Amino acid sequence: MNAAAAVAGSQGLWFVSRASGLALLVMFSTVVVLGVAARLGSAPRRWPKFAVPEVHRTLALFSVAFLALHVLTAILDPFVTIGWAATVLPFASGYRTLAIGLGTLAVDLGAAVLLTSLVRARLGYRAWRGVHWLAFLAWPVAFVHSLTAGNDLGLWWVTVIEWGCAIAVATAMAARVLQGIRHPRSAGQRSASYDRLTPQKGALR
Amino acid sequence: MTGSARLRVDPIACDGRGLCAEILPELITLDDWGFPVIQGDVPGPLVQCAREAVRICPKLALHLGKVPLQKRR
Amino acid sequence: MRAYENIAGPSPSVADRPAGQLPRLLPAGFAAGPASLAEHLGRYGPLPPPRLDRAHRDALLGEVEGSGLTGRGGAAFPTARKLAAVAAQAAPVVVANGTEGEPASAKDKVLLARSPHLVLDGAVLAAALVGTREAVIVVHHSVREILDEAAAERRRTRLDRVRIRVVTGADRFVGGEASAVVHWIERGVPTPTARPPRLSERGLGGKPTLVQNVETLAHLALIARYGAAWFRGLGTSAEPGTMLVTILGAVNEPCVHEIAIGTPVRDVLRLAGGPSVPLQALLLGGYFGRWADAAAAAPLPFSAAGLAPVGAGIGAGLIAALPADACGLAETARVVRYLADESAGQCGPCLFGLDAVAEEVQRLAEGRTSSLATLRRWLGQVDGRGACSHPDGTVGLIRSALTVFAAELEQHAEGWCCATRAGAVLPVPPRGPR
Numbered sequence: 248m249n250a251a252a253a254v255a256g257s258q259g260l261w262f263v264s265r266a267s268g269l270a271l272l273v274m275f276s277t278v279v280v281l282g283v284a285a286r287l288g289s290a291p292r293r294w295p296k297f298a299v300p301e302v303h304r305t306l307a308l309f310s311v312a313f314l315a316l317h318v319l320t321a322i323l324d325p326f327v328t329i330g331w332a333a334t335v336l337p338f339a340s341g342y343r344t345l346a347i348g349l350g351t352l353a354v355d356l357g358a359a360v361l362l363t364s365l366v367r368a369r370l371g372y373r374a375w376r377g378v379h380w381l382a383f384l385a386w387p388v389a390f391v392h393s394l395t396a397g398n399d400l401g402l403w404w405v406t407v408i409e410w411g412c413a414i415a416v417a418t419a420m421a422a423r424v425l426q427g428i429r430h431p432r433s434a435g436q437r438s439a440s441y442d443r444l445t446p447q448k449g450a451l452r
Numbered sequence: 453m454t455g456s457a458r459l460r461v462d463p464i465a466c467d468g469r470g471l472c473a474e475i476l477p478e479l480i481t482l483d484d485w486g487f488p489v490i491q492g493d494v495p496g497p498l499v500q501c502a503r504e505a506v507r508i509c510p511k512l513a514l515h516l517g518k519v520p521l522q523k524r525r
Numbered sequence: 526m527r528a529y530e531n532i533a534g535p536s537p538s539v540a541d542r543p544a545g546q547l548p549r550l551l552p553a554g555f556a557a558g559p560a561s562l563a564e565h566l567g568r569y570g571p572l573p574p575p576r577l578d579r580a581h582r583d584a585l586l587g588e589v590e591g592s593g594l595t596g597r598g599g600a601a602f603p604t605a606r607k608l609a610a611v612a613a614q615a616a617p618v619v620v621a622n623g624t625e626g627e628p629a630s631a632k633d634k635v636l637l638a639r640s641p642h643l644v645l646d647g648a649v650l651a652a653a654l655v656g657t658r659e660a661v662i663v664v665h666h667s668v669r670e671i672l673d674e675a676a677a678e679r680r681r682t683r684l685d686r687v688r689i690r691v692v693t694g695a696d697r698f699v700g701g702e703a704s705a706v707v708h709w710i711e712r713g714v715p716t717p718t719a720r721p722p723r724l725s726e727r728g729l730g731g732k733p734t735l736v737q738n739v740e741t742l743a744h745l746a747l748i749a750r751y752g753a754a755w756f757r758g759l760g761t762s763a764e765p766g767t768m769l770v771t772i773l774g775a776v777n778e779p780c781v782h783e784i785a786i787g788t789p790v791r792d793v794l795r796l797a798g799g800p801s802v803p804l805q806a807l808l809l810g811g812y813f814g815r816w817a818d819a820a821a822a823a824p825l826p827f828s829a830a831g832l833a834p835v836g837a838g839i840g841a842g843l844i845a846a847l848p849a850d851a852c853g854l855a856e857t858a859r860v861v862r863y864l865a866d867e868s869a870g871q872c873g874p875c876l877f878g879l880d881a882v883a884e885e886v887q888r889l890a891e892g893r894t895s896s897l898a899t900l901r902r903w904l905g906q907v908d909g910r911g912a913c914s915h916p917d918g919t920v921g922l923i924r925s926a927l928t929v930f931a932a933e934l935e936q937h938a939e940g941w942c943c944a945t946r947a948g949a950v951l952p953v954p955p956r957g958p959r
């Protein structure tokens with residue numbers, strides 16, 4: 248294989264890495280928005296209640312495949328030395344340490360969320376929920392990674408996607424935090440006197 | 453009573469989200485406030501659906517087991 | 526069977542009395558203040574030293590079983606069985622429950638105020654029986670000082686090998702429930718917790734916990750001294766022993782008395798000076814009890830078996846007399862509103878269901894509705910669907926009201942009520958900040 252083909256192969260890997268990265272950002276953002284929607288119960292009325300939580304779960308698992316592609320193509324790219332350690336250890340990469348490191352950190356956090364969700368029944372509700380909040384940390388880390396490690400912000404449509412994802416997730420996060428402040432109990436149907444009863448928050452769980 | 457499993461809900465954990473009643477309408481109906489009323493004996497053919505309902509509960513409030521229901525004081 | 530006597534002067538010790546004499550738990554006469562340790566030991570004699578070895582524990586447990594003592598907190602669970610279940614576990618802890626969340630009931634407060642050492646004897650004894658050196662006693666704030674002083678007195682004289690901790694109970698209705706008491710001691714939150722696991726397996730601090738009403742422990746302390754046969758000297762053969770009852774409402778001298786189980790209801794009312802006006806109905810057991818027609822209930826023995834024909838039980842030992850000129854539906858509506866507001870708020874059917882039911886009962890009392898269909902539907906949906914018996918007890922009260930006050934229901938449906946009394950009969954604490 249001559250040098251040109253090697254470079255072309257490297258270009259190919261790099262291209263796939265960037266493309267899968269962008270796709271991952273869209274998927275991850277969708278997963279976060281769906282997760283908040285599941286929690287808030289905001290879905291079209293006709294949909295069965297399990298629809299949104301199940302799509303959230305399925306999409307999260309599916310994105311792992313894209314994540315594997317994204318990480319492998321980056322590691323295997325002979326043009327840059329990232330090293331296998333950087334798949335799990337943040338800031339272990341020689342190339343663009345900070346940018347790649349943020350990506351690794353996002354993967355670590357995301358993996359914690361995903362794995363605990365898979366064994367949720369064994370873990371117990373409270374432990375699972377505590378770890379799940381890390382998703383709200385994983386997303387901004389992944390987002391900054393996409394801004395610093397990616398090279399494609401010059402493309403107008405990439406910028407649009409980045410902005411779109413940011414706005415969607417920021418809205419979802421704000422809605423979730425607001426819900427937590429306003430209604431410490433999650434939404435069941437409420438009786439007419441619910442608001443009269445809720446001031447006794449000390450006694451409610 | 454040849455039910456091969458017993459389904460029960462933890463009323464403190466339950467928040468009345470209602471996903472369980474969608475998965476297992478044969479055994480779970482919702483009361484006037486959205487909380488599940490459960491017919492506890494699960495016949496063999498429905499055990500798989502019952503497991504699904506247990507998995508899908510967002511508060512992990514459903515429990516499936518062979519143990520008879522705990523009698524409250 | 527001789528009833529309670531008002532004896533002036535120092536009373537002979539209980540051991541000298543024949544078995545068939547009251548009072549057992551309370552000092553005779555109404556001398557002010559609690560019995561001191563010296564007075565207590567003079568009246569009852571010394572507590573048998575609790576030897577912790579197996580043979581003596583089994584012997585005492587056998588005595589408790591032979592006595593037929595059941596819990597006096599309302600559930601009437603056989604005490605010996607509870608003790609055995611906890612004794613079989615490792616490193617248990619004893620909780621004496623004197624919270625008495627029921628606002629109309631005063632028996633535990635009176636017992637603790639007058640005979641604190643008898644209760645502490647029982648707690649220490651229970652601790653020895655289950656094999657622990659830790660006992661916690663939870664009491665109403667009005668008697669906290671008395672218990673502190675009594676516990677300090679015992680520490681000074683090094684009376685017990687068991688460490689007694691005094692805790693003030695939560696001032697909430699559900700605060701008296703067994704798991705709520707444990708939750709309150711541990712976390713300061715007086716709400717019931719989900720079970721399994723049972724308290725006898727995992728309770729306070731993760732340890733197997735024995736939760737016993739303070740009156741039950743007082744009886745235990747007497748059984749250890751005088752034996753099962755003495756205990757059975759009063760009461761019925763199926764329900765032996767004595768119990769404390771709170772008598773209130775339209776009676777001349779409402780207060781707490783000790784009776785032999787099975788005493789006819791009208792005799793119990795006479796202990797409180799008898800009815801002050803003609804009576805319509807009686808609330809038997811407590812706010813989780815049952816209404817019964819006064820004339821039908823009066824001749825019945827005050828025991829679980831005796832009250833069964835009118836669908837009632839002895840509950841937490843309360844009899845509230847409803848005068849004929851009061852409205853039973855209005856009283857029930859007030860109590861149910863209170864019970865709904867006192868929901869711990871953890872379980873949807875209780876939080877929302879009782880609130881809806883309380884509104885509906887209020888509408889029935891005010892004559893704004895006459896249909897029972899919605900109410901009965903909701904009662905069916907609420908019953909048995911909480912983590913504790915709060916919704917069940919409330920539903921039972923309402924169902925009994927619908928039966929006993931059926932005539933009132935018809936009147937209200939036609940737009941009038943025969944009641945002329947304006948004031949409330951049953952005490953309901955005012956709603957305020959917690």
